[in-house]
Amino acid sequence: EFVLYHDQYVRKEDAAIDMEDRGYNFGDGIYEVVFVYSGKSFAMNEHFERFISSAAKLEMQLPFDAPRFVELTEGLIEKNSLRDGMVYVQMTRGASPRNHLYERDMKCLVTGFTREMKPPEQLHQDGIRVYLTDDIRWLRCDIKSLNLLGNTMAKRQAADHNCQEAILHRDGTCTEGSSSNLYIVKDSVLQTHPANNLILNGITRQAILKIAHEKGIEVKEEPFTVKDLAAADEVFISSTTMEVTPVIQAAGQLDAEYQIGSITRSLQNGLKKKIY
Ligand code: PDD
Numbered sequence: 001e002f003v004l005y006h007d008q009y010v011r012k013e014d015a016a017i018d019m020e021d022r023g024y025n026f027g028d029g030i031y032e033v034v035f036v037y038s039g040k041s042f043a044m045n046e047h048f049e050r051f052i053s054s055a056a057k058l059e060m061q062l063p064f065d066a067p068r069f070v071e072l073t074e075g076l077i078e079k080n081s082l083r084d085g086m087v088y089v090q091m092t093r094g095a096s097p098r099n100h101l102y103e104r105d106m107k108c109l110v111t112g113f114t115r116e117m118k119p120p121e122q123l124h125q126d127g128i129r130v131y132l133t134d135d136i137r138w139l140r141c142d143i144k145s146l147n148l149l150g151n152t153m154a155k156r157q158a159a160d161h162n163c164q165e166a167i168l169h170r171d172g173t174c175t176e177g178s179s180s181n182l183y184i185v186k187d188s189v190l191q192t193h194p195a196n197n198l199i200l201n202g203i204t205r206q207a208i209l210k211i212a213h214e215k216g217i218e219v220k221e222e223p224f225t226v227k228d229l230a231a232a233d234e235v236f237i238s239s240t241t242m243e244v245t246p247v248i249q250a251a252g253q254l255d256a257e258y259q260i261g262s263i264t265r266s267l268q269n270g271l272k273k274k275i276y
Contacts, residue, residue: 001080003015003076003113004076004112005110006110007063007064007072020096020097022094022106023093023109024092027146028102029090029108029146030060030091031051031091031146032088032144033088033240035119035240036077036083036087036114042274042275044070044073044074046206048066050201051091052066054144057140057142058145059102060091062091064110073112076112076113076114083116084118085115085116086114087112088115089110091111094106120241120242123242124244126248127245127247127248127260128248129163129250130163130235130247131154131158132166132250132254133154133157133167133252134169134253135150135169135198136154137168138150139197141199142195142197142200151178158178165242165245167237167247169226175193176199180238181193181199181200181204181205181237182237183235184228185232185234185235185261189217189220190212190263191220191222191224194221194223204240208267211274215266217263217267230254232258233261234258234259234260234264235258243275246268
């Protein structure tokens with residue numbers, strides 16, 4: 001098994017990370033997860049466009065341009081003969097004597113690995129339970145940063161209550177999932193939080209909104225409340241790894257049950273068509 005280290009493919013056990021790498025000390029870095037289906041990546045260019053925009057927001061110096069990132073990532077997929085699974089690429093600000101203050105000209109470290117996995121088809125069919133809890137994260141959730149404690153704590157809480165995903169609200173406004181975007185359908189209108197600093201603008205989200213427009217489904221990119229969530233006709237989440245996954249029950253700060261509806265199914269199938 002090979003990993004990406006700068007622009008080299010090396011054996012996993014041969015890749016060393018400096019104790020004072022800023023990713024390791026401060027979570028000072030960014031990442032992307034891309035899914036691979038039958039050896040073909042989905043939306044790789046879009047993922048690296050977002051990667052580059054995350055880097056710019058953190059004033060990180062890019063060692064490669066977008067096409068080179070894509071090339072290196074495709075190369076890793078090939079090197080590991082990955083058929084179905086995910087490829088993870090991250091970039092930290094690199095190593096220097098530990099100091100909160102970063103210098104703008106640091107040499108960033110790019111690493112990546114692949115993992116074989118199948119899309120969760122059973123969950124796509126049957127839906128999941130979600131756990132509603134407070135969004136305690138920072139105010140730059142638009143950056144796909146390595147700092148994920150607010151996300152991991154929520155995910156643990158959800159799992160402890162037998163739920164597959166945590167969904168988050170800020171003072172009663174639903175934002176997104178711990179590792180996914182969140183949608184409701186009410187009276188045939190699809191609604192999801194606008195792409196601002198409070199959510200990550202998912203690549204899957206962007207694909208779904210495009211599919212909705214193509215299918216003539218009315219879309220509202222406007223914040224909705226926990227009350228709206230409670231009264232929704234359909235609820236689903238999306239991400240690179242979960243695609244469109246229906247929500248059948250909510251627990252935690254909300255107690256609700258949902259049917260898997262026709263709009264959810266239509267978008268789910270539309271996305272699968274784009275992928276396969
Ligand atoms: N997570 N919101 C958050 C907080 C996420 O972590 C993710 C993805 C998404 C969906 O984005 P996309 O459609 O581009 O995957 C939304 C990835 C899969 C992860 O951290 O594993």
